[in-house]
Amino acid sequence: MIDGIEITTLEQMRDDRGAVFHMLRSDTGMLDNVAEIYFSIVNPGVIKGWKRHKTMHMRLAVPKGRLKFVMYDEREDSPTKGVIQEIEAGENKSDYKLINVPPLVWSSFQCISSESAIVCNCASILHDPAEVDLLPIENDKIKYNW
DSSP states (O other): OOTTOEEEEOOEEEETTEEEEOOOOGGGSTTTTOOEEEEEEEOTTOEEEEEEESSOOEEEEEEESEEEEEEEEOOTTOTTTTOEEEEEEESSTTTOEEEEEOTTEEEEEEEOSSSOEEEEEEESSOOOGGGEEEOOSSOSSOOOOO
16 A cells, blocks of 8 residues: 555445445545545546646545556655555445545556446645646656556
């Protein structure tokens, strides 16, 4: 595990009419600094990333489809500097989780379901292009074989 990444199992309520997916609750403390919530659609096989936010905390959940997240810790003062972590998340009850990613951790993700996936980010700050660092999927910094 990369230092600062937190993974929490989330609740789902399903019946023959459909489903309700919980994501954030006020009693967890994570709802305190949500500046915006947005959704990204990722088509099957597509890889998005690499990116790292300088100050944003990302809180990610996948209510539709399935994604593989890959995180890389390059933070100088981190006890897990150099660690790569894979996390699979999706709409199945056993895979539905909240992934809390701290600032300065590189992230990338791939849709591994046969249908498009939706990822929700409850971001701690408003989107600011100047606050994000980007790298191509293939690069000399992060050694990960997709």
